Amino acid sequence: MARRLLRRGEARGEIVIPAVPGMLDEYVQMCSKVFATVGSPFTPEQLAHLRTALESQLTQAYQATQRSDIIISWHTPVGTALNYHIQPRAKTIAETYDDWIATREPPLFGTQPDARVWDLASEATDPKQFSILDIGAGTGRNALALARRGHPVDVVEVNEKFVDMIRQEASRERLRMGLIQRDVFATSTEDLDDDYDLILLSEVVPEFRTADQLRTLFQLASDCLAPGGRLVFNTFMAAHNYTPDESVIQLGEQMYSRIFTYAEMAAAVADFPLEQVSDDSVYDYESTHLPEGGWPPTGWYPEWVTGQDVFALPRELCPIDMRWLVYRKQA
Numbered sequence: 648m649a650r651r652l653l654r655r656g657e658a659r660g661e662i663v664i665p666a667v668p669g670m671l672d673e674y675v676q677m678c679s680k681v682f683a684t685v686g687s688p689f690t691p692e693q694l695a696h697l698r699t700a701l702e703s704q705l706t707q708a709y710q711a712t713q714r715s716d717i718i719i720s721w722h723t724p725v726g727t728a729l730n731y732h733i734q735p736r737a738k739t740i741a742e743t744y745d746d747w748i749a750t751r752e753p754p755l756f757g758t759q760p761d762a763r764v765w766d767l768a769s770e771a772t773d774p775k776q777f778s779i780l781d782i783g784a785g786t787g788r789n790a791l792a793l794a795r796r797g798h799p800v801d802v803v804e805v806n807e808k809f810v811d812m813i814r815q816e817a818s819r820e821r822l823r824m825g826l827i828q829r830d831v832f833a834t835s836t837e838d839l840d841d842d843y844d845l846i847l848l849s850e851v852v853p854e855f856r857t858a859d860q861l862r863t864l865f866q867l868a869s870d871c872l873a874p875g876g877r878l879v880f881n882t883f884m885a886a887h888n889y890t891p892d893e894s895v896i897q898l899g900e901q902m903y904s905r906i907f908t909y910a911e912m913a914a915a916v917a918d919f920p921l922e923q924v925s926d927d928s929v930y931d932y933e934s935t936h937l938p939e940g941g942w943p944p945t946g947w948y949p950e951w952v953t954g955q956d957v958f959a960l961p962r963e964l965c966p967i968d969m970r971w972l973v974y975r976k977q978a
């Protein structure tokens with residue numbers, strides 16, 4: 648009787664979920680459970696067909712960008728079998744942050760500059776003589792604070808609205824900053840100087856997709872740093888005894904947490920005149936060194952930097968961790 652009752656009902660729904668091709672089994676299981684719940688259990692043949700359709704759409708979405716979903720829409724009309732439709736949806740990084748600006752409460756990334764960045768810049772006795780390039784500056788949390796301290800600061804940022812925000816704030820406070828709106832990978836480095844004392848990327852390398860992009864970053868640092876200048880960035884690193892598989896890398900990308908191994912990092916920097924000078928846990932460094940009231944910078948930060956957005960595990964069991972890496976260009 649319950650089955651007959653459901654047969655006379657009508658149901659429809661939509662599931663929007665990040666595209667991680669390596670987790671195909673999870674999507675098939677989820678659809679199978681949902682469809683059975685609304686009275687349309689799938690046969691093994693139907694599930695095999697669903698699996699093939701999901702696989703192709705997941706791959707297409709994931710290849711397009713690391714901010715991609717698949718949308719599974721389904722409908723059970725009265726007396727007819729369930730029909731479904733799967734569609735990929737991909738956003739660029741710039742579009743993702745347009746959504747953040749439209750839907751989230753500011754401050755999006757916190758109000759204080761990063762302690763690691765501030766400490767490196769503070770080593771300069773005369774800020775005016777210590778120039779800084781902030782790549783992926785976002786709302787200018789670091790760039791504006793450094794410019795207020797007196798550093799010459801240039802910014803490369805792909806999102807136009809973020810660049811406008813920084814421009815407005817800089818103009819209000821009469822800060823002189825160089826603002827370049829573009830993808831850091833898009834063109835050559837001709838619009839940048841070749842003698843920065845510090846190049847920083849905070850919360851940006853987790854947006855990278857490939858180890859080749861790491862190489863491009865090290866090339867940029869080699870071309871644009873003054874001798875003795877430093878490159879600092881934070882990045883998710885796999886523990887030394889752990890090699891993430893494809894599905895971990897893919898889920899990491901979707902969770903703003905692209906993971907690299909120490910071997911990949913060493914290979915990427917190998918051809919450049921850069922030596923690594925430090926490697927610190929972001930959680931430990933920031934929670935210890937941020938000024939009173941500055942920790943955590945946002946509600947999501949502690950879980951994110953400890954890898955818990957990828958692994959639903961206690962911090963000490965997570966095999967990835969966000970690290971501050973600092974490299975010095977040889978004199």
Ligand SMILES: C[S@@+](CC[C@H](N)C(=O)[O-])C[C@H]1O[C@@H](n2cnc3c(N)ncnc32)[C@H](O)[C@@H]1O
Pocket residue numbers: 740741744756782783784785786787788789803804805806809829830831832848849850851854
């Ligand atoms: C998570 S936000 C961090 C913003 C800022 N660095 C901070 O820590 O407050 C990442 C920023 O990097 C920018 N971004 C990501 N990939 C980029 C690229 N390839 N070129 C330029 N900017 C990029 C994004 O638009 C975004 O503003």
